[in-house]
Amino acid sequence: MLSLFDNGAPAPCPAPFNLAAYVLAEAETVPDRNALQIVRPTGAERWSYGKLAAAVRGTGTGLLALGLSPGDRVLLRLGNTVEFPILFLGAIAAGLVPVPTSSQLTAPEVAKIVAEIGPKLIAAGAGIALPDSPPCPVLDEAALAALRDNAPCDWQMGDPERLAYIIYTSGTSGNSRAVMHAHRAIWARRMMWDGWYGMTGADRILHAGAFNWTYTLGTGLMDPWTLGATALIPGAGVTPAQLPLLLKRFDATIFAAAPGVYRQMLREHPKLDLPKLRHGLSAGEKLPDTVRHAWQQATGTEVHEALGMSECSTFLSAAPGHPAPPGASGYPQQGRRIAVLGPDSAPVEIGTPGTLAVSDRDPGLFLGYLGAEDETRARFRGEWFVTGDTVSMAEDYAVTYLGRDDDMMNAGGYRVSPIEVETVVNRLDGVHESAAVEVTVKADATVIACFYTGEALDPAALSTHVAENLARYKQPRIFVHRDSLPKGANGKLLRRALRQDYEAQNDPA
Secondary structure, rough: EOOOOOOOOOOOOOOOOOHHHHHOOOHHHOOOEEEEEEOOEEEEHHHHHHHHHHHHHHHHHHHHHOOOOOOOOEEEEEEOOOHHHHHHHHHHHHEEEEEEEEOOOOHHHHHHHHHHHOOOEEEEEEOOOOOOOOOOOOOOHHHHHHHHHOOOOOOOOOOOOOOOEEEEEOOOOEEEEEEEEEEEEHHHHHHHHHHHHHHOOOOOOEOOOOOOHHHHHHHHHHEEEEEEEEOEEOOOOHHHHHHHHHHOOOOOOOOEOOHHHHHHHHHHOOOOOOOOOOOEEEEOOOOOOHHHHHHHHHHHHEEEEEEOOOOEEEEEEEEEEEOOOOOOOOOEOOEEEEEOOOOOEHHHEEOOOOEEEEEEOOOEEEEEEEEHHHHHHHHHEEEEEEEEEEEEOOOOEEEEEEEEEEOOOOEOOOOHHHHHHHHHHOOOOOOEEEEEEEEEEEEEEEEEEEEEEEEOOOOHHHHHHHHHHHHHOOOOOOEEOOOOOOOOOOOOOHHHHHHHHHHHHHHOO
């Protein structure tokens, strides 16, 4: 039996189609229902479906009135505020292409993105880094909020295959890649409703992430709105220790977060009284079994994990009606075509480790990397998009994650290329060579460590240098000076050897 899952293609995306119109369709039938509550211990800011749709469509009109045309790109440099999803959907409603980015990026990182995408407008929150000389108008949050008062724009309908938005992910070349997604990407997320969420329009889902994280945007906002559910998002400044209070006070029925948030909550609250909560959702990185078990003990509910990536969102998951067996992450969602490939690009036998791959027929698969056609083609083997994750598939199709088959790192749910980190460190005077590696520092906790040769430098100087050039989640937390770095016969850095050596000398148990 081969490691291949295929139970038929999903229903095709309707045409003509607009992602934002699809997400906010419930505003026509339940305009007074709560779509969004921004929750804090002191209370909540509420947005009805009618108010939200009016803000989105008014923003669309305002953007067009500024002289933008369908297809133009809008760069989002916004913090954890409601302006983020309103602008994202408002741009798409009007046929524009939003490009959300992490607020943690530095000015040099943003300048590189600006040069690549050529935005016609930048929306910027206070204190968030921008290029020194923006090549287009910059709209602050006050001006952005004023756009909501415009008359509603018409939905820009069209081919579901056309470009809807661009998000950034680290590439194996060391450069962050612009991932282009079609309008149909939101249609593909229907496979998550039963395959992961177990969510209906009656649910109240609290997502612990900030507005400007794509995990929050999809799982915490757009999917609940598509179903007519209520999205609960913690306001800026809410800490993980305060989340149990918000879960209980605002009657959350589903909780979504990255594993690190679960870990921090449990550290403060080993026992939680959440009578309305049915289950939790986890994505962004592998959920440690110890955290899963501790959550079960604390709440009496399960956490259902999902695997995915920026190029295809989540496509493997456990669900309330189909929990994962011990050690496994979950199952291919109904409607997906998934394989575990060997070196010959053919599916391996069941139980044999291989590379996880997604069929090019998947409606959630990206259109390609902007300006990187060769790298796009390199990610495919025939029909298969190769994820770079090493997994094994059981006879019942349960998939167990075994690790990366390259050296990509994971920092708080973000994939980080070691080459990107090393390029920055190597620019510092006195550094000859460096290697960035994800290391375990204690049970269930990893950080980025940087090993380097050359002069033994002051760790503070190293930290200052990377802070000026890399987003916080990309910055190494540990710097280790070495006389030399291990390499293979072909001269390639052996990052795995560095990790194993470090962990052997610094027992994380």
